[in-house]
Amino acid sequence: MFLILTLALLPLGLIALIASLQAIRSADLEKEALLRVAVTQSARKLTADLQSDRTALQLTVNAFAHNEVDPGMCRRLGFFLTANEDSDGRFYIYDRNGRRLCGSAAPEPAGLAAGQRFDREQVLLLPQSQHLVSRVRSDDGRMVALSYYSRAHLESAADPATAIQNRQLVLHQGERQLVVSRPGSVFPGQSSSLSARLDPADIILTMTVREPPATVARLLSLFLPLLMWFAAAAIGWFVVNRLLIRPLVILRRVVAAYEPGEVLEPMQRVRTPAQEIIALGDTFREISEDVATHEAEMAEGLETQRKLTREVHHRVKNNLQIISSLISLHARSAHEPEAVEAYASIQRRVDALSVVHRNHFAELEENRGVGVRALISELSASLRGTAPAAARRFAIQIESDNLNISQDVAVPIAFLITELVELAMMLAPLGSMHIAVQEEAEGTNRAQLIMRSRGLVESEAMSAHLNDRYGRVLTGLSRQLRAPLVHDGEAGSYAIAISVLP
Template sequence: MFLILTLALLPLGLIALVASLQAIRTADLEKEALLRVAVTQSARKLTADLQSDRTALELTANALANNAADPGMCKRLGFFLTSHDVDGGRFFIYDRSGRRLCQSDDDEPAGIAASARFDRKIAELLPASHSLVSRVRSKDGRVVALAYYSRAHLESIADPATALQNRQLSLRQGDRTLIVSRSGATVQGHMESLSARLDPPDILLTMSVRDPPATVARLLSLFLPLVMWFAAAAIGWLVVNRLLIRPLVLLRRVVAAYEPGAVLEPMQKVRTPAQEIMALGETFREISEDVATHEAEMAEGLETQRKLTREVHHRVKNNLQIIASLISLHARSAHEAEAIEAYASIQRRVDALSVVHRNHFAELEENRGVGVRPLISELSASLRGTAPAQARRFAIQIESDNLHIGQDVAVPVAFLITELVELAMVLAPQGTMRISVQQDGERADRALLSVQSGGLRTSERMTELLGERYGRVLTGLSRQLRAPLDHDGDAGRYSIAITVIP
């Protein structure tokens, strides 16, 4: 019913709207045509005036260049230009040496340097001195004549015969703009502008006209269709509100208050004779029942999956512990120092993998990844516990930001630290090591891992160990981390960029 009542008056509203828009469009087209005629007329008048003055300037410049000028020629030129320019017709004629051959009584405006007097530009805007200069050179190029036109004179010439309210005239040459309107003020409000090219063609005359203010009659004719449509909507509202809108609002509130797992009963609060709304409420009830059933099934499946994950975790952890115990038993039965050290080296790497696994599962509940600080701390404690007898007092210092990394990064990081710690223990058993992990200041997903120890300084023994064993392992781990492993031999520092979780 609301739609029918609204559509009943819609044709009348459309007719009035089209008529109003057509009238406004006709007025705009008339104003645009008037503006085009005015700017064309102004451009022609200004071009003709400049061309006339240029002819007089050219005759005088040629006469002075050929030494054929009589003593009264400058006065006649001044009288001719003054008859056109109410401000006095300022002109100045120079030769190549910069000597002024002829001039008007007024001072020359600033803006044209002595070195630029013989430029090839026919005319040039001088916004700083609010004037336009016209330049004419003699045929032999030895004499140049400059005529300056003030803003008031330019406006008096370019003032169109057509009466236009709130207009503004401006000249533009490249990035230079000269406002030539009487007030010199910028026209405010919505403007319509048209341009015409002068001779010289690099100067544009632009005329801007402000739109007339909106009157009551203009606004009324424009908004009358909306008023008619609103009246139809108001009438329809009284009829439709009780039957359709209010029941739909109540139904929306009931649905908005829905909580997962609950079953909606919207028709207990909504009373309406509309069968469509009653069917919609029943549909919401059936959907909520299906959602509650599916959520219960998903919760049960999630709990089962969590239990299976915990069981897998415990089995992996137990397997790693069994492997570590077997390695320890074999190490105790070994008699040679090299065999014992080999078993200890293998056990350290198994312990490193175990540390990564434990930290990964601990952080898995919060879905943040592996914590870098607890990983390195636990790994350092494990490495010191399995250190050779001569390296029992090997110290490890840790400085790390609160960062988290994925398991695919944590495993190579743990092995990399294990290799470097073992290498430092072999080279300097009584030394210390500093492990630092600092977040990159420019990228939130990058951090710099730095391992520094006196045993990692460049030496013959270190070069030998890297060539025999550690070098290939360190290179492989840096490839897994997809970043170059930098070594500062003088400081004994290894550093590599790793990816962190922002």
């Protein structure tokens, strides 16, 4: 009878065993979901902390670049960074000459050479000094701000709200690796790891969690006497499936469908008396609220920065218009032809700078640089409008690829075109000018600017003008562009290589 009963209850025992295995698998899925949420939250918290400091550094370094620094700005920046880090937050501001303009009294951590301060990487890991350095360059590229973060601060900033024991955090950047957690925080054995990318995307945060050891008691729990399992098999399966497994599956689906910026409300769909699942749902809701708040704050800060930048450009444009108007008023009161032409020459150069600024401001929101074709077209129209009376019929032909250049390149190019067009108008007022800009080869980020006119053919009058003033100006502009200005006297052309944006 005992054998018959044992064989009869054996299928129920197998069902109980399968239910136990499924519960373990669901727990593993829950643990994986918790680990995924934790590493994602840690990455976003660390990204938000770095972005907040970068905004403060950006405003300060731009103020230094525009000579708008008040005596207390450096002290306030140090107070802000120290308050955020809760330690000796170290920061330093340098110019291109390596001169420190502002910074902490503590020595700068090793690992970043002086020649690497203006490199393109926004964030760099320094494993040898156990620091992470964040650098921000000014808009004009003349200043750089460096902020160093210690391993202890990175661990505190990346600490997730989800309680996960025996975890280890490691930052990766290419072949560089920085262990953020305290040494020995993860014991040897099996472990699970998940990674999330920070902003910038070349930094990867990896969280490793130790798996619980396989004990004898845990293994024996799967092979308890079948008679004890059979007594509570039906009720136990119903309870586990209805009150635990299904709520966990629903909770996992809600979390999997999460989109950044939303506020999760998983407990509106999950009905369970299990306090652990309710607490887990509340934790997901709190995490999503924190993420939504941080994203709103970041969006607000970005909008404020855009408004400030737009205001600065608006003031510059107004100042250029005032200068142009003053020159025009003085030119009207002049009676000597030489004075009138001098005022017109000055106004042409002011207009050239104004054209560059307008084109840069038009592309500011998209951050695409200055369009070469639009810049030369508007500049040519302005030059023909202010041409001397003898050169009113001077024609300018434009042939340009669809290229973009930075403002640092656009300003000397505008002045170079202005100087050569003015020289050609003086020497051949009834002639024309052909301006061509062609990309050298795809992927080289270089282009050739060629200007050809009958007035630029080698002659005694041209040599006199070059020796008088134009030669020195053209030489200075070619130095700004860091390329030789090649003159073909027989063809009447000037050519120079310029840098274009990718």
